Amino acid sequence: MTIQRRLALSFSLVLVLSLAIGLGLTYSHVLSKVRTETQAALNVGADSARHSLDVPGPVADPAEVLRGIVADFDGDRHLRARVEAPDGAVLAQSRPLAPEEAAPGWFYDLVHAAPERLELPLPPALAGVGRLILQTDSHNEVAEAWSDTRLTLTILAFFFAMVLVLAFATVKAGLAPLREIGQALNRIGSGDYSTRLAAPVAAELEPLRDGFNRMASRLEEMGHQNRALNEQILNLQEEERAELARDLHDDVAPFLFSVGADAAMIRQFLAKGESDAVGPRAEAIAEAVRHMQHHLKDVLRRLAPGALLDLGLPGAIDNLVAFWRSRQPGIAFEIEVSGDPIDPPLDAVAFRVVQESFSNAIRHGAPTTIEVTIDADDEQATILVEDDGKGFSGPAPTFGFGLTGMQERVRAVGGTLRVANRASGRGARVEARLPIRQRRPIEPSQSLEMPA
Numbered sequence: 001m002t003i004q005r006r007l008a009l010s011f012s013l014v015l016v017l018s019l020a021i022g023l024g025l026t027y028s029h030v031l032s033k034v035r036t037e038t039q040a041a042l043n044v045g046a047d048s049a050r051h052s053l054d055v056p057g058p059v060a061d062p063a064e065v066l067r068g069i070v071a072d073f074d075g076d077r078h079l080r081a082r083v084e085a086p087d088g089a090v091l092a093q094s095r096p097l098a099p100e101e102a103a104p105g106w107f108y109d110l111v112h113a114a115p116e117r118l119e120l121p122l123p124p125a126l127a128g129v130g131r132l133i134l135q136t137d138s139h140n141e142v143a144e145a146w147s148d149t150r151l152t153l154t155i156l157a158f159f160f161a162m163v164l165v166l167a168f169a170t171v172k173a174g175l176a177p178l179r180e181i182g183q184a185l186n187r188i189g190s191g192d193y194s195t196r197l198a199a200p201v202a203a204e205l206e207p208l209r210d211g212f213n214r215m216a217s218r219l220e221e222m223g224h225q226n227r228a229l230n231e232q233i234l235n236l237q238e239e240e241r242a243e244l245a246r247d248l249h250d251d252v253a254p255f256l257f258s259v260g261a262d263a264a265m266i267r268q269f270l271a272k273g274e275s276d277a278v279g280p281r282a283e284a285i286a287e288a289v290r291h292m293q294h295h296l297k298d299v300l301r302r303l304a305p306g307a308l309l310d311l312g313l314p315g316a317i318d319n320l321v322a323f324w325r326s327r328q329p330g331i332a333f334e335i336e337v338s339g340d341p342i343d344p345p346l347d348a349v350a351f352r353v354v355q356e357s358f359s360n361a362i363r364h365g366a367p368t369t370i371e372v373t374i375d376a377d378d379e380q381a382t383i384l385v386e387d388d389g390k391g392f393s394g395p396a397p398t399f400g401f402g403l404t405g406m407q408e409r410v411r412a413v414g415g416t417l418r419v420a421n422r423a424s425g426r427g428a429r430v431e432a433r434l435p436i437r438q439r440r441p442i443e444p445s446q447s448l449e450m451p452a
């Protein structure tokens, strides 16, 4: 059920309940008022009639006097007066005031007071004509109560309608942004990260709108980064393949050609019986194969640097150093590994930190020395790579893909990365601290046995 419908239901319930209570109270009030008023009118009317009946001496026309008394009640709101002959015939009757607007029959039946009759004793001077009777009539009182009740009910109905309309409008306006947020979330879900919420919202929803916009901006940014990374990966792959093709073409193809040529010459020498000439050719073939083996190892190392970790971190770093030494003979590499061996998952992270730091130092810093210090204890491993090159140009380095990737790898294992210029002297300094998960405790079977 929608919030709007729920609200309408609870409001209606409260309104109907208060209406019922209001009606109950009004009913009992009207009931007692009709009775009190007609009773009071009867008392006052009886007093006034008694006063009129108080004639001092004999009267010439008693019937006329009684008719006069009855006529005094013409226009009365609650009483009828009449003179009845001893045989019951009505000799005279007052005309009560007709209500301006009569109450409907059902209302009259509900609240009217039963007519009350009062016969007034006549003095001897007026005796013999008949009986003077006063009788209550609640039509006027009921009509008045009906008019009051109708007014009250109209005001109540108007008030209830206003409350309902206002409550509906407020809830509708309050919930409108939620619908918009829902649609915006759907758009985000279908990949449209440019979606933003701009419309003003109620103060309570402002954090939701701002949070949504921040999330959308972050997603959009990450989408851009993802695309850029993908492009870079594709470019790198292309470059890497082109370089491998060039290397194979330049370094392997000529040796294969020379091996083929030497083998053909050996066949010719053997056919001519010149076996002395075979030795140098076979030696040349062996030399070419050695060269190709060496080159193949180089290519394999570039294709699968991770596999080098099978040698352990120090071995993998040695290989990396050998790779760069052969290309950058002017750079001195100083490697110091101490402490406990690092866990294998951290080995890979440590290796990537060293690998990218080497590439960065050589590409951007033109150093003469690169130092690597790796130390590990029970709690953490520290990997420090320092060079004496140009260092970072600004106070804080701008992260490219290399440093970002390094940071993500370090964070993924719960570590921290600090990249800055060296405090003393020239060059850059990259320090990664990787927490070591608690080494496995000694199994009970391995624990020291206590003497029985």
Ligand SMILES: Nc1ncnc2c1ncn2[C@@H]1O[C@H](COP(=O)(O)OP(=O)(O)OP(=O)(O)O)[C@@H](O)[C@H]1O
Pocket: 357, 360, 361, 362, 363, 364, 365, 387, 389, 390, 391, 392, 393, 397, 398, 399, 400, 401, 402, 403, 404, 427, 428
């Ligand atoms: N050892 C260093 N000496 C001097 N500047 C460095 C060094 N390492 C990084 N930088 C600077 O920091 C920037 C960011 O390095 P990062 O490795 O993130 O990206 P990159 O090397 O430019 O590109 P790539 O994404 O290919 O690694 C570099 O462009 C360079 O200006």
Ligand SMILES: [Mg+2]
Pocket: 356, 359, 360, 400, 401, 402, 403
């Ligand atoms: Mg880099």
